[in-house]
Amino acid sequence: MNLLMVGAGLSGAVIGRMMAEEGHDVTILDARDHIAGNCHTERDAETGVMVHVYGPHIFHTDDAEVWEYVNRYETFLPYKHQVRTTSQQQVFSLPINLHTINQYYRKTMRPDEARAFIEEVADKSITDPQTFEEQALRFVGPDIYEAFFKGYTMKQWGVSPTELPASILKRLPVRFSYDDNYFFHAYQGMPENGYTDMVERILDHPGITVKLSTRFTRDMAEAYDHVFYSGPLDGYFDYESGRLGYRTLDFEKFTETGDYQGCAVMNYGDVDVPYTRITEHKHFSPWEEHEGTVCYREFSRECGPDDIPYYPIRLMEEKAMLGTYVEKANAETGVTFVGRLGTYRYLDMDVTIREALDTGRAFLQHAADGTRMPAFAKPPL
Structure with missing residues (x-):
């Protein structure tokens, strides 16, 4: 044929x-x-x-x-993908893990203690979360939601977390261990x-x-x-x-010498920082060595007719x-x-x-x- x-x-x-x-x-x-x-x-x-x-x-x-x-x-x-986030003038590791929880609350909890603590601060009045915000408040409570999810989500999707479905947050894990490998899959690497x-x-x-x-x-x-x-x-x-809704991304490229941020991806959770994250691309190829470095500041916005569609809104x-x-x-x-x-x-x-x-x-x-x-x-x- x-x-x-x-x-x-x-x-x-x-x-x-x-x-x-x-x-x-x-x-x-x-x-x-x-x-x-x-x-x-x-x-x-x-x-x-x-x-x-x-x-x-x-x-x-x-x-x-x-x-x-x-x-x-x-x-x-x-390649092991490790993500950090800058929020409230501190740097934390993602996904939310035992180190993140202990660092944020300035505690030294063991896994069972942290699990019980998070359940205590969670909003147990929410029994059937329908929105992103309800899902976050029910499972991690208002503090972690404000620090790590609310501002980033507003910037990424351009709407209030009260308008997004709970299913978006269900993809993001909370770990009661010190494992900060972003993915749990059996095979992970870079070409x-x-x-x-x-x-x-x-x-x-x-x-x-x-x-x-x-x-x-x-x-x-x-x-x-x-x-x-x-x-x-x-x-x-x-x-x-009509046009199906997408979010698109704008990248602000800049170069530096040395190591700019010490990791491949640094999220920015505060809503007053206009970009969602900075990516430093040489960290995606850790087997290579380069004096210079290339970074992208990443901005999310509504996709127009002449833009590249990235994320379906659905x-x-x-x-x-x-x-x-x-x-x-x-x-x-x-x-x-x-x-x-x-x-x-x-x-x-x-x-x-x-x-x-x-x-x-x-x-x-x-x-x-x-x-x-x-x-x-x-x-x-």
Whole structure:
């Protein structure tokens, strides 16, 4: 078959490689002038530091097949993600752990004592938390909520925590140990030569043609047997039912000599600090040594028509609109919507790759059976 992948990020690359290995002709388009989507990495010309151009991407997974897959195309070296936060003129470790709790309250509690203490300061009148704020007050109490969650969340999402669902906070752990490893997954690492190098190797197949700086239009689909679309779901339909809500990021890049902040990520929890965090990129490659250093101040805001969409908001208004677009997508033939933008879901890289592998296999099975491939291998709702 003659197949089109819209987007040269992880979804398009993984599905495209699978299709090419099965003997199909694959064309991959991307509107940008580079491959690898938002996990694109490149060397900074001034310092030589490997920079995560669209913000930090840390690879972590419990999926053994996905870990084996990425290591087939790139050597992943050990990396332990540790995050700090500056709040109320102090520096604390994240996620909230026993050291954070003892430091904040100036105590020396053991795990069982800290667990009992947090339960004591929590708002036990909240029995069924519905909002982000209620979830925080019920499980960590007002002090930790104010110091670590409230200001950061307001800056990140641009709304009061009373308007956000409790599910957002449920992803953030509280640990009653001194373990400050941000992720608990079995496999964690960073690509030795960056993500773009990895994606380039995935795309290195004679059956794959890559066309950059090329914007997809729906009439292009007529020349192909099937399209895998990883662009914005609403964009495929020319936003005819409105624009789905996203947050976008602005990066203020600066360079220094030496070590600027001593860690890869420093969050800023106080609402009067306009940025959410500073990332120092050489710490993402701890096996390298550089005299200079590259940092990004990260600002979150509402995504406009010409901005890069990062985080789907998925509040009630967006979910209603999403339902409309899902109906439109299900009525289409010859196209499958994939990835973060195509399914309007926040996806980590390992989940994106897992879903791409599953989608590719499902397509091959439908082709073998002579049945129709659905619009979504993983429905957005």
